[in-house]
Amino acid sequence: xxxxxxxxxxxxxxxxxxxxxxxxxxxxxxxxxxxxxxxxxxxxxxxxxxxxxxxxxxxxxxxxxxxxxxxxxxxxxxxxxxxxxxxxxxxxxxxxxxxxxxxxxxxxxxxxxxxxxxxxxxxxxxxxxxxxxxxxxxxxxxxxxxxxxxxxxxxxxxxxxxxxxxxxxxxxxxxxxxxxxxxxxxxxxxxxxxxxxxxxxxxxxxxxxxxxxxxxxxxxxxxxxxxxxxxxxxxxxxxxxxxxxxxxxxxxxxxxxxxxxxxxxxxxxxxxxxxxxxxxxxxxxx
Amino acid sequence: xxxxxxxxxxxxxxxxxxxxxxxxxxxxxxxxxxxxxxxxxxxxxxxxxxxxxxxxxxxxxxxxxxxxxxxxxxxxxxxxxxxxxxxxxxxxxxxxxxxxxxxxxxxxxxxxxxxxxxxxxxxxxxxxxxxxxxxxxxxxxxxxxxxxxxxxxxxxxxxxxxxxxxxxxxxxxxxxxxxxxxxxxxxxxxxxxxxxxxxxxxxxxxxxxxxxxxxxxxxxxxxxxxxxxxxxxxxxxxxxxxxxxxxxxxxxxxxxxxxxxxxxxxxxxxxxxxxxxxxxxxxxxxxxxxxxxxxxxxxxxxxxxxxxxxxxxxxxxxxxxxxxx
Numbered sequence: 001x002x003x004x005x006x007x008x009x010x011x012x013x014x015x016x017x018x019x020x021x022x023x024x025x026x027x028x029x030x031x032x033x034x035x036x037x038x039x040x041x042x043x044x045x046x047x048x049x050x051x052x053x054x055x056x057x058x059x060x061x062x063x064x065x066x067x068x069x070x071x072x073x074x075x076x077x078x079x080x081x082x083x084x085x086x087x088x089x090x091x092x093x094x095x096x097x098x099x100x101x102x103x104x105x106x107x108x109x110x111x112x113x114x115x116x117x118x119x120x121x122x123x124x125x126x127x128x129x130x131x132x133x134x135x136x137x138x139x140x141x142x143x144x145x146x147x148x149x150x151x152x153x154x155x156x157x158x159x160x161x162x163x164x165x166x167x168x169x170x171x172x173x174x175x176x177x178x179x180x181x182x183x184x185x186x187x188x189x190x191x192x193x194x195x196x197x198x199x200x201x202x203x204x205x206x207x208x209x210x211x212x213x214x215x216x217x218x219x220x221x222x223x224x225x226x227x228x229x230x231x232x233x234x235x236x237x238x239x240x241x242x243x244x245x246x247x248x249x250x251x252x253x254x255x256x257x258x259x260x261x262x263x264x265x266x267x268x269x270x271x272x273x274x275x276x277x278x279x280x281x282x283x284x285x286x
Numbered sequence: 287x288x289x290x291x292x293x294x295x296x297x298x299x300x301x302x303x304x305x306x307x308x309x310x311x312x313x314x315x316x317x318x319x320x321x322x323x324x325x326x327x328x329x330x331x332x333x334x335x336x337x338x339x340x341x342x343x344x345x346x347x348x349x350x351x352x353x354x355x356x357x358x359x360x361x362x363x364x365x366x367x368x369x370x371x372x373x374x375x376x377x378x379x380x381x382x383x384x385x386x387x388x389x390x391x392x393x394x395x396x397x398x399x400x401x402x403x404x405x406x407x408x409x410x411x412x413x414x415x416x417x418x419x420x421x422x423x424x425x426x427x428x429x430x431x432x433x434x435x436x437x438x439x440x441x442x443x444x445x446x447x448x449x450x451x452x453x454x455x456x457x458x459x460x461x462x463x464x465x466x467x468x469x470x471x472x473x474x475x476x477x478x479x480x481x482x483x484x485x486x487x488x489x490x491x492x493x494x495x496x497x498x499x500x501x502x503x504x505x506x507x508x509x510x511x512x513x514x515x516x517x518x519x520x521x522x523x524x525x526x527x528x529x530x531x532x533x534x535x536x537x538x539x540x541x542x543x544x545x546x547x548x549x550x551x552x553x554x555x556x557x558x559x560x561x562x563x564x565x566x567x568x569x570x571x572x573x574x575x576x577x578x579x580x581x582x583x584x585x586x587x588x589x590x591x592x593x594x595x596x597x598x599x600x601x602x603x604x605x606x607x608x609x610x611x
Contacts, residue, residue, distance in 0.1 A: 021359060055392030062390040071358060072391060076382050082348050083383060086355020086363075093310060093337060093361060100355075113378070116348035123343055275393035276427050278451040281479035282526025283561075284427075 002030030003199035004167060005133055007225035009034035011172030012101060012131050012192075015180050021069040021087035021100040023080030025133075027198075028063060028073025031103055037065045039253055043261035050267040057267070057275070069098075078104070078111025081130070085117045088126035088183075099183035101129040107138025109150045118157040118191070127183030129176065130154055130191040133166065135198035136219075140210050147195050154191030166196030167225040170232060197223050287471055292463040294437035295326050295402075298444045299364065303334050306362060309448060312340040313349055313366025313402075322366070324463050326402075346376035350401060354384035354453070357399035362448060367403040369411075370419045370457065384453045385428030396451045400444070405433070406497055406547060407579075407595050408461035412586030418496075418548045418579070421557070423455050424525040430478060431524040433457040435499040436467045439522055442476030449475065459497040478523040481531035487517035490541040490605050493532055494520060495554055498545040498577075498596060505601035516605060524554055532558060533566045540571035541608040545601055550578040572611035575604040 002009065005027075013022065013034035024031040032042055037053065045052030045063050052058075053065050064072035071087060074080045084102035091098035104114055109132055121128045132150050136143055148163045155161030160182070164171040172194055179190035197219035201208040208216065229235050230243065238246075289297070303309045311330055315321075317339045321328030331339040342349050346367060353365035367373065373380070380401070387395040407416040424431045430452055434440040440458070447454040484499055485506045494502030499520035506516035519535050521528055536542050542562055546555035555576040562574060577596045585591050 023355070053392065054390060054394070057392050058390040062386075064391040064394065066358075066391065066394040071355065072387070074383075076378055079351075079378060079383055082351020082379055083355035083358065085348060086352035086357070087359045089310075089340075089352055089356045090359040090361050093356075094308075113347045113351065116343075116345035117351070119343055119345060120348040120352060124340065275389050277388065277430070278396055280430070280452070280526055281477070283529050284526065 001027050001200055001204065004220065004223040004225065005135060005196050005198065006030055007169040007172050007229070008131070008133050008166045008194045008196065011169050012176045014173055015177050016069070016099065016101070018067065018069050019096060019098045021071055021084060021091070021098065023071045023084035023087070023100070023102045024073040025080060025103050025105055025108065026061060026073065026075060026077060027105070029060070031073070032063055032065065032070055035065070035070045036068045037070055039257045040260060041065070043257040044264050047261040047264065048266070049261060049264040050271070051264060055267055055271060055275070057271070078108040078113040080104070081114050081117035085120050085126055085128060088121065088128040089124065091127050092124070097184050099127040099129060099180050101131050104130060104132045105138065106132065106134040106136065106143040106145070106150060109153070118154055118159070121189035122158045125186070125188040127186070128189040129179045129183060130189065131176070132191065132193040134193055134195045137198060137202070139202045148193065151191055151193035159189045159191055161191035161193070163193045163195065166194030167223045167228060169225055169229045170234060199223065287469055288466050289437050289469050290464050290466045291434070291437045291440045291458070292324055292326060294441040294469050295444060295458065296321070296328060298441045299327065299330060300333065302445060302448045303330065303338065308360065308362045309364065310338045310340060310356070310361055311364045311366070312342055312353060314342060314344050314368055316366055317341040324460070346372045347379050350376045351379035351383060353399045353401070354379060354387070354397060357397045357453070358387060358395055362398045364400045364402060364448060367401050369415045370403040370405045371414045371417050373419060380429065381426055385426050389428060397453050398451045400447045400454045400456055402456045402458060404460045405457045406459040406461055407584045407591055408497070410586060410588050410591060413583040416584035420455070420457050420524055421548050421552055421554050424527070424554065424557070425552070428453065430454045430526065431457065432478065432522065433459070433496040433524060434522060435459070435462065435496055435520050436465065438467055438469045439476060439482065441469050442474045443478070443522060445475045446478060450478070457496060462497050462500065465500065476522070479526035479528050481519050481521045481528040483535070484518035484520050485516065487515040487539065489515045489539055490517070490543065490608060491532070491535040491539045492516050492518045492543050492545060492601060492605065493558060494518060494545040495524065496547065498547055501596065501598050502545050502601055504598045505605065508598065508602050509605055514605070514609065527557070529561045529565065532562060533569070536562055536566050537569045540569055542570070543575040543577060543601060543604045543608060545577045545596055547579055547595060549581050550576065551581060553578050572608040575608050577601055577604045
């Protein structure tokens with residue numbers, strides 16, 4: 001689902017540690033990997049298995065890993081930014097030097113919760129990054145806003161904002177590094193609008209009949225961040241053989257974890273009732 | 287020491303903030319003015335600083351959501367949702383986010399957040415500032431719901447709400463803020479899920495929630511004048527609900543009136559009546575009586591609001607109906 005937006009998550013999370021937080025979106029798998037979640041736990045969760053990151057109770061749309069500061073994919077469009085603001089408040093209050101990043105799609109950018117979080121981040125000077133991913137489509141509807149409008153809107157709340165090419169890893173990374181440093185040093189929030197058309201549709205198997213075929217073909221090709229990354233001289237340490245090795249390693253790990261996930265055990269029926277509360281004394285939970 | 291609910295909550299916030307530096311208070315007007323309309327947070331910013339007593343914009347989704355996110359990552363926020371009616375603009379953050387973190391993340395999360403909120407009619411504040419709404423909250427798995435009816439319970443339950451690790455909505459009835467009682471000094475914590483016997487009795491059980499526990503006690507006094515011994519039970523926490531405590535009382539008296547300021551459909555009165563009918567059928571000598579607000583919004587005009595809120599005489603009448611059965 002995250003194809004052609006990889007440079008955004010990777011560029012965004014590269015300078016973060018497990019003590020920094022992200023709140024993810026409906027399309028959160030790429031964010032998970034970039035934030036350091038183990039593929040095995042992830043795959044098991046996508047398959048809703050007992051040993052998945054969330055014991056199979058979250059699944060694809062709610063995958064989370066607290067140990068990595070990954071505060072959850074979110075099936076509510078625009079649900080994440082207030083939560084990310086809270087994580088930023090924790091970092092600020094405890095003085096950890098940590099930052100918190102909310103990933104936000106172009107569709108979510110119109111939600112009131114996002115405006116509220118932008119405002120709160122400015123008012124409380126939170127170490128927060130609003131990482132917009134403008135992939136041109138909100139579910140099945142083309143976003144009519146011109147590129148840059150989202151960043152402009154965020155900037156109007158009183159924070160630095162910038163537009164970057166979302167398929168240019170180096171551009172995303174530079175913008176995020178600056179935003180993260182600003183957050184860590186007490187400089188408050190930043191908004192980044194990374195523009196990159198999505199490759200796939202809204203859900204697995206979406207035929208995308210609402211997209212123009214020629215345009216889709218062109219966007220798929222132009223939006224692939226990997227050739228652009230490899231063509232950059234800053235990536236020249238990677239020769240073709242090394243790239244092929246990495247590819248092989250990743251494919252092998254994907255095959256292994258997918259196979260493992262498909263064969264793994266489902267949660268037992270008693271798990272329906274566990275982890276609703278930390279503690280609860282009442283018939284409702286007996 | 288004698289104090290009002292308003293003072294007891296203020297004192298508990300002071301004590302818990304002093305006890306644990308991870309406790310923060312956030313919401314509209316909590317740091318400025320006189321600590322909100324009722325002065326609940328008065329003195330906190332001077333004592334603990336505005337880094338821990340945080341004024342927010344009037345954006346309830348951001349208040350509740352950020353409190354949840356802060357709780358998820360290590361703080362113990364006490365956030366104020368000024369009136370429970372404002373759930374209408376921020377319910378997602380409570381219903382779909384905070385309440386579900388622990389379950390949908392497979393037990394990885396702890397979200398020790400307290401949402402303090404004002405409930406109830408009686409002050410002429412009209413349809414959007416006077417609702418009860420706690421039945422709706424009690425129906426959500428993953429959150430706990432508390433509604434104290436005196437200052438001692440307010441102190442003990444708020445301390446527990448702040449110290450335990452699940453999300454809690456703490457419902458403060460605005461018409462009870464000034465009511466006083468003796469409050470234990472020092473560390474005082476009341477576990478959730480334990481009803482309190484307000485008045486002991488043997489002829490009939492009056493189970494009242496929040497302010498209705500106070501009215502039920504007044505009704506019991508009136509019934510006593512007629513030679514009727516009414517027992518008054520205040521569940522104090524709605525989720526978890528001390529069904530056994532209520533059943534034990536009904537086993538003794540054989541009759542039950544549930545008094546709830548909620549609207550009647552899917553109310554706490556309905557829930558308690560259903561539980562007693564299901565598990566205590568053999569104890570009952572008369573049909574369970576529910577005394578609730580009507581299925582209408584809360585009117586602003588005092589003459590209609592008075593009609594809306596269950597009264598002592600409504601409770602006495604329901605009790606007599608059960609006794610005359």
